Structures are given as C-alpha cells and as structure tokens.
Amino acid sequence: MNAIWGTDLNGRWLPLAPTAYLAEAELHDLVRDAPQMLPLAGTPRLTVLGREVRLGSGYADLLAVESTGRLVVIEVKLSATCRIFVRVVRTAVGRAGAQMCRFWRCQPVTTSSV
Numbered sequence: 001m002n003a004i005w006g007t008d009l010n011g012r013w014l015p016l017a018p019t020a021y022l023a024e025a026e027l028h029d030l031v032r033d034a035p036q037m038l039p040l041a042g043t044p045r046l047t048v049l050g051r052e053v054r055l056g057s058g059y060a061d062l063l064a065v066e067s068t069g070r071l072v073v074i075e076v077k078l079s080a081t082c083r084i085f086v087r088v089v090r091t092a093v094g095r096a097g098a099q100m101c102r103f104w105r106c107q108p109v110t111t112s113s114v
Helices: 024-033 082-104
Strands: 005-007 013-015 046-055 058-066 071-074
Touching: 024 046, 024 058, 046 071
Parallel strands: none
Antiparallel strands: 005 013, 046 058, 058 071
C-alpha cells in the first residue's frame, strides 16, 4: 500500500487519510514548498523559481529548474477528466515551446484547440 505516514498524539505511526483540495492555490503552495513530493522519474532535485510565471501568451502555475539546469513547467489541476488532461498537456507544451522560441529566436507554431 502506498501511503503518506504521520504520527498520532501518542507517537504511533499511522497512514494519513487522503485529503481533498478545494482550491488549486493550496496545491500550488504544497508543490512550491515540497517539489520533491512530485512523482517524477529518477530523482531530480527541483528548485521552484516562481508562481504564475508568464510564458508566451499565458502563465505557468509554477516554474522550476532541475539541478542540471533544465527548466520544468508545472501545471496543477484538480480535475481528472481526460479533456482537462489534454488541455493541460497542450498548454504546458505550448508555453515551454514559446520560451524555446524566444531563446532560439524562432517563430512559435500554433496548434488548433482540442
């Protein structure tokens, strides 16, 4: 069983009950304060650079950098539907692409909406 553990008032270890988040801002704060909790491949060390960072024509929820110098765009969403997931991925890739185009001084490619 995967779980996050904590101690009760008597010091006994118990799995913590899942908690719902009502606002994305709470998740932004959680990821900003503990980016190592993200389920990422390998063991990258992330440093969060900013919140609601302007990228291209939109904003990234969080912008971080790995210890290798690679930028990481983090989008936080409460909805788990497939349509939302596709929009989030498209938005994140588009924003990252816009930043790369600024760096390489090229023209960004636009995509049609899903």
